[in-house]
Amino acid sequence: xxxxxxxxxxxxxxxxxxxxxxxxxxxxxxxxxxxxxxxxxxxxxxxxxxxxxxxxxxxxxxxxxxxxxxxxxxxxxxxxxxxxxxxxxxxxxxxxxxxxxxxxxxxxxxxxxxxxxxxxxxxxxxxxxxxxxxxxxxxxxxxxxxxxxxxxxxxxxxxxxxxxxxxxxxxxxxxxxxxxxxxxxxxxxxxxxxxxxxxxxxxxxxxxxxxxxxxxxxxxxxxxxxxxxxxxxxxxxxxxxxxxxxxxxxxxxxxxxxxxxxxxxxxxxxxxxxxxxxxxxxxxxxxxxxxxxxxxxxxxxxxxxxxxxxxxxxxxxxxxxxxxxxxxxxxxxxxxxxxxxxxxxxxxxxxxxxxxxxxxxxxxxxxxxxxxxxxxxxxxxxxxxxxxxxxxxxxxxxxxxxxxxxxxxxxxxxxxxxxxxxxxxxxxxxxxxxxxxxxxxxxxxxxxxxxxxxxxxxxxxxxxxxxxxxxxxxxxxxxxxxxxxxxxxxxxxxxxxxxxxxxxxxxxxxxxxxxxxxxxxxxxxxxxxxxxxxxxxxxxxxxxxxxxxxxxxxxxxxxxxxxxxxxxxxxxxxxxxxxxxxxxxxxxxxxxxxxxxxxxxxxxxxxxxxxxxxxxxxxxxxxxxxxxxxxxxxxxxxxxxxxxxxxxxxxxxxxxxxxxxxxxxxxxxxxxxxxxx
Numbered sequence: 001x002x003x004x005x006x007x008x009x010x011x012x013x014x015x016x017x018x019x020x021x022x023x024x025x026x027x028x029x030x031x032x033x034x035x036x037x038x039x040x041x042x043x044x045x046x047x048x049x050x051x052x053x054x055x056x057x058x059x060x061x062x063x064x065x066x067x068x069x070x071x072x073x074x075x076x077x078x079x080x081x082x083x084x085x086x087x088x089x090x091x092x093x094x095x096x097x098x099x100x101x102x103x104x105x106x107x108x109x110x111x112x113x114x115x116x117x118x119x120x121x122x123x124x125x126x127x128x129x130x131x132x133x134x135x136x137x138x139x140x141x142x143x144x145x146x147x148x149x150x151x152x153x154x155x156x157x158x159x160x161x162x163x164x165x166x167x168x169x170x171x172x173x174x175x176x177x178x179x180x181x182x183x184x185x186x187x188x189x190x191x192x193x194x195x196x197x198x199x200x201x202x203x204x205x206x207x208x209x210x211x212x213x214x215x216x217x218x219x220x221x222x223x224x225x226x227x228x229x230x231x232x233x234x235x236x237x238x239x240x241x242x243x244x245x246x247x248x249x250x251x252x253x254x255x256x257x258x259x260x261x262x263x264x265x266x267x268x269x270x271x272x273x274x275x276x277x278x279x280x281x282x283x284x285x286x287x288x289x290x291x292x293x294x295x296x297x298x299x300x301x302x303x304x305x306x307x308x309x310x311x312x313x314x315x316x317x318x319x320x321x322x323x324x325x326x327x328x329x330x331x332x333x334x335x336x337x338x339x340x341x342x343x344x345x346x347x348x349x350x351x352x353x354x355x356x357x358x359x360x361x362x363x364x365x366x367x368x369x370x371x372x373x374x375x376x377x378x379x380x381x382x383x384x385x386x387x388x389x390x391x392x393x394x395x396x397x398x399x400x401x402x403x404x405x406x407x408x409x410x411x412x413x414x415x416x417x418x419x420x421x422x423x424x425x426x427x428x429x430x431x432x433x434x435x436x437x438x439x440x441x442x443x444x445x446x447x448x449x450x451x452x453x454x455x456x457x458x459x460x461x462x463x464x465x466x467x468x469x470x471x472x473x474x475x476x477x478x479x480x481x482x483x484x485x486x487x488x489x490x491x492x493x494x495x496x497x498x499x500x501x502x503x504x505x506x507x508x509x510x511x512x513x514x515x516x517x518x519x520x521x522x523x524x525x526x527x528x529x530x531x532x533x534x535x536x537x538x539x540x541x542x543x544x545x546x547x548x549x550x551x552x553x554x555x556x557x558x559x560x561x562x563x564x565x566x567x568x569x570x571x572x573x574x575x576x577x578x579x580x581x582x583x584x585x586x587x588x589x590x591x592x593x594x595x596x597x598x599x600x601x602x603x604x605x606x607x608x609x610x611x612x613x614x615x616x617x618x619x620x621x622x623x624x625x626x627x628x629x630x631x632x633x634x635x636x637x638x639x640x641x642x643x644x645x646x647x648x649x650x651x652x653x654x655x656x657x658x659x660x661x662x663x664x665x666x667x668x669x670x671x672x673x674x675x676x677x
Contacts, residue, residue, distance in 0.1 A: 031459070031484040033477065038462055038490045040497075041635050044515045045460040069394060069539055070532035076105075076390030077454065077535075078527040080360070081382035088381060089364025090134055090422045091334030098360050102339040102389065102419045103128040109397040111341025114416055115438055125438070130338040132432045134422055139163040143328030146279060149292045150322075158285045160262045161327045162249070164236070165278035169326040170245040174293050175203035176315040178307035179211055180235035185221050188212065191238070192313030198243030199314035204323045205244040206286060207235050208252040209259075210660070212308045217256035220308070224654060225257040225661030228617055232658065236274065242314065246277040246325045250286040252307070253300050257660070264375045277327040293318025336361075338429045339419040340438075343400055345550065347411030353443050354549045355507075356395055356542070357418030358388030358450040359429065359498055363521060368621075369424045369605065370521050382527040384520060385423070387454030388512075391539050392417055398543050399550075413445060413550040420498045423451075426591055426606045430498035434505045446508045446549045446556050448542060449499035456514045456534025460486045461541075464511035467491025468503060469556035476510075476545050483541040496592070508556040510545065512538055586645045586668040589613040592635045601625040601656070602638050616666035618655060625661070626654035 063071070079085075080101065086094025106128055117126035144155035153159055177200070178190035211230045212220040221227040232249070239247055251258055262280055281289070283300055290298040295318040297303060306312050339360065344350065362381030366374040380386075396417045403412060416439065422428035446469070463480070466473040466489040473489055480487045493503035499511045514534065519525045549556070589611020590604045604622045607613050618624070624632050627641050628651050645651065647670040655662050 031481065031486050033473075033480055033487045033489055035466070035473070035489045035491070037492055038464075038488055039635070040462070040464075040495055040513060041516065043462055043488070043513070044517060045457040047457050047517075066532060067536050069398075070536035073387075073390050073394055073535050073539065074527075074530070074532040076393055077382055077386045077530055077532075080386035080389060081380035081525070081527040083378055083380070087364035087366075087379045088360060088362040088386075089367065090336035090361055090425070092364055094364070095336065095361055095421070098389075099129065099337055099339055099419075099421075102360055102393065103341075105393045106339065106341030106396060106417060109341070109393070110400045111343055111396055111417060114340030114342045114418075125342070128339055128341055130340060130433065130436070130438075132336060132338070132421070132429070134334045134336055134425065134428060139329045139331030141328070142330045143167070143326055144279075145169075145324075145326040146281075147324045148285070148289050148322075151288075153281075153285060156262075157282075159279045159281045160264075161329065162263070162278045162280060163329060163331075164233075164273045165327040165329050166273065166275040167328045168275060168277055169324070170204065170277050171322055171324040172202050172204050172245050173319055174289055174317040174323060175200050175205045175244075176303060176306075176312075176317050177205050177207045177235075177239050178310065178312055178315075179229075180207045180238045181211060181229050181310070182234075182238050184211070184229050184310070185227075188221075188310045190307065190310055190312065191242075192311060195242070195314045200239060200245075201243035202245055203316065204246040204248060204325065205239050206248045206250060206289065206317075207239060208304065208307050209249060210252060210255055212310065213252065213255055213304070214308075217254040217258075219257075222663055224663055228662050228664060230660055230662060233272070236278065237272075240274050240276060244276060246323075247274075247279070248286070248289070248323070248325075249278070249280040250283060250300070252304050253283060254304065263658075273329070277325040279325060279327065289323055290317060292320070292322075294320040336421045336429070338421055338433055341396060341417045343396065343403060343415040343417065345403075345412040345414035346406075347409070349411040349413045349550075349553065351440075351443065352413040352445055352555070353416055353439050354413050354445055354546060355416045355418060355447040355502065356392060356450075356546055357416075357420055357430070357447070357498060358392045359385050359421070359423030360389040360419040361421050361424055361429070362386075363424050366523075369603065374523055377523045379521065379523055380526050382525050382530055383452050383454040383514075383517070384525060385451050386527070387452060387530060387535060388450035389419055391450045391453055391535065391542065392419060394539055395543055395546065398539075399546060402543075402547060410551070411553065415546070415550060423498055427498055427501050430501035434501045444502070444507050446510065447499055447502040448546060448549070449497055449502075449509065449511045450538075450542065451497040451511065451513060452516070452520075453512050453514050453538045454530035454535055455517055456485075456531050456538065458486070459484075459534075459537070460488065460515075461538060462488045462490060462511075462513045462515065464490040464495055464513065465493045465499060465503065465509040468493035468510075469508035469558055472508060472510075472556065475552070475556070476548065479541060479544040479548060482544070483537060485537060485541065506558050508558050512542060514538070586642060586647055586649070586670060587611060588618075588638075588642060588666070588668075590618065592638070601632055602635055604655075612666050612669045615669075616653075617664050618653075618666070619657065621657070623656040624653055625656050626652075628652060 086092050088095045088098045113125045115127045115130045141161045144161045146153045181190045363369045363379045420429035499509040503509045589608040590613045591606035592602045602624045645668045649668045651666045653664050
């Protein structure tokens with residue numbers, strides 16, 4: 001990063017990099033190849049800082065001295081991570097611009113379309129785009145109006161429309177539901193058996209967030225922050241089921257671990273979509289609503305005392321006053337596209353294929369795969385994965401030039417260059433392609449994936465999948481040695497990136513990765529933090545390996561006994577599966593992300609139906625922070641703990657949801673996969 005101090009700039013940069021990757025020191029006479037399995041969640045080569053005085057450094061000279069490939073790559077990264085691309089979240093205008101950008105360069109580099117167009121036959125490829133529909137997504141608020149006694153309130157300052165609100169308008173007197181807990185510990189309930197079937201009919205209902213609090217503002221239900229009874233979605237369901245015309249959520253005063261702010265409305269989908277207006281208001285607005293009714297008690301602190309005791313039932317606050325709310329929410333399914341271009345082969349190998357790809361999406365404004373505290377902030381995604389996407393663009397040019405220079409009688413496989421969408425939400429783009437392929441079954445010789453190749457440190461590069469085909473490592477060893485990089489060769493063909501989808505389909509893979517870092521899925525993943533010189537080294541290596549895979553007449557054969565033994569020691573897996581990254585006698589049933597921030601905990605990207613996680617209450621977006629009374633460090637820690645469980649075990653977990661810690665008891669169910677002995 002660059003710091004401003006007393007009118008002097010000081011740059012802190014990785015070893016071998018100065019500003020735009022200028023070599024400072026640590027030049028290596030040769031490289032090494034070390035075979036071992038790695039944890040991609042913690043693979044982080046040493047980062048040695050070097051101070052540079054910007055008053056004396058020749059910045060123009062740095063640009064001029066960059067290798068042409070390094071300069072070209074850097075410009076692509078800076079473009080794709082520009083705020084105009086909005087963090088490239090599926091469904092956004094920004095990712096549409098990124099798709100246009102990728103298509104433009106594929107066509108300019110001489111690639112043919114890779115997919116059938118809308119009006120073309122399946123055998124006629126006229127489009128660079130493969131469309132798909134993603135469920136869910138960030139809703140868009142199209143209407144947000146609220147007034148109390150004809151006094152208009154300001155959306156974003158006084159209230160927010162929550163993402164599960166209905167498209168409707170309502171008005172009516174105010175009612176109070178306390179914490180809206182139906183069945184809490186020791187018989188606690190916010191409701192009363194005498195309430196009737198629809199006690200809130202025609203009323204706008206105010207409800208407190210969280211759960212009953214003691215005099216110190218701590219939960220009365222748990223020694224941790226909050227229990228599962230604090231679930232907002234269950235509160236809303238309970239109120240809606242009792243006939244409410246609208247719901248008003250407010251943070252209770254004095255909650256020690258509670259929030260003091262309004263949520264990011266579109267990102268806050270608390271349960272299923274409702275048909276009625278749903279808003280969150282500030283405490284000031286809540287007390288304004290109470291005062292408008294003519295009620296004797298108008299302070300939230302007094303209403304909290306009632307709510308903390310429970311058993312109050314449906315409370316009509318007052319017959320005077322009127323709250324009007326109009327909400328409109330648009331969203332749900334999102335259309336997004338894989339981008340693909342074809343470099344035609346020739347000779348006897350032309351009908352066989354190599355796939356080279358990387359994902360061009362990112363997490364946008366933090367709605368998925370990011371810390372809750374960063375929601376609403378732009379995540380540029382320079383390393384993840386503008387770096388890999390930029391490399392794919394350049395490789396398409398370099399290999400097209402190499403093909404053009406090949407001898408007329410040389411046989412070369414065709415190459416499909418891919419920019420995958422929706423990787424961050426669960427490898428959706430690559431999985432969709434594997435399930436809806438345009439290439440004949442069995443025609444793909446290998447798939448090469450570039451994800452986060454922008455932070456080469458100490459000339460150390462991870463290459464995954466070196467055991468995914470018989471003799472794979474020996475096949476590429478000359479290229480690895482010629483790169484003069486220190487290579488960590490991992491035989492595992494799985495991993496939290498798009499190559500896993502192809503590996504699960506029985507296709508040999510390689511995964512190039514320079515390691516994680518402290519701004520992974522953070523707003524600080526800026527273009528100026530990457531290492532262009534290091535990326536150029538990776539691109540040079542991948543070009544050589546890609547050409548080898550395309551020109552070698554001997555096909556790769558999926559599977560390798562050494563690879564299976566290595567994976568068995570680590571995760572006791574027999575059958576490859578792109579959705580799970582480690583197995584045990586029990587299955588939790590989640591697709592993990594890379595952690596909850598600072599690589600601590602395990603973020604839940606997806607939850608499979610009917611599994612231990614689903615039945616125990618774990619949801620997409622949760623972060624598992626504790627397991628059996630101990631802090632959970634990362635995914636590898638979770639896999640180790642899973643291997644120590646047996647079917648029927650009940651594990652107490654603590655998850656972070658919407659900024660709240662919640663305790664869950666998870667009953668472990670048997671894995672449906674064979675376990676290696």
